[in-house]
Amino acid sequence: MSDSAKWYVVHTYSGYENKVAQNLEKLVENRNLQSLIHEVRVPTELVVEQKDDTQKEVERKMFPGYVLVKMEMTDDSWYVVRNIRGVTGFVGPGSKPVPLSPKEVEALGVEKRSYKVDYAVGDSVSIKEGPLEGFTGVVEAIDPENGTVQVKVSLFGRDTPAELELSKVQPV
Structure with a gap:
């Protein structure tokens, strides 16, 4: 994977987040664009709902109407993502997509960091x-x-x- 790939936020019609993600993943695979578009995510969280004395875990979208895409921003990758059915555009001023900062990516929990420590419990x-x-x-x-x-x-x-x-x- 390239270091120039960054996370971008794509705005979609509400309720189309999963469909947009599936279509984009399928298109990347079919056109062999894995070098440009690395990952597509719809951030979700598990929420416990209580209804009529029963509790049930439900997966909820954290940001309805948005999909996160890790990609290298080129004219081709922009065009592919922008023209997926259900996508209204990238988040950013005008038509210029703005990538998420490393702090924003960490705060959203999109990428998990792995830590290697050279000490143990009791040290x-x-x-x-x-x-x-x-x-x-x-x-x-x-x-x-x-x-x-x-x-x-x-x-x-x-x-x-x-x-x-x-x-x-x-x-x-």
Whole structure:
């Protein structure tokens, strides 16, 4: 995959999100455009609905009327996406598509980062950033899915738990 591929938001008719995603994926496969259009997503979340004393998990669209597309923006890729039935256009000023920033992509949870740490539960770590910078603590738990680590730090003679980003600690 190329580094020039970015996430773009495509506006669709409401209720057509899944159909647009399916049609776009099919078109990419048929025309062999995998080098230009890498991924198509309709962001959803699981919601528990309660109706008449019964609970049921339902998958809901997080952004009705929108589809996320990871693609390299060229005239060809723009034309292909723009002319899928149900697409009204790209999100951006005028007809110029604007890619999502890395912070927006992370906030939406579209791409999951993988973390590799060289410390384990029970190891001593030094805190590199934040209000506890310079302190040393003991790793209590590591949560790679959320990118956090639980550290027990000794403050004023008392053990204090702290939750930090994985990147803000290093092994001693």
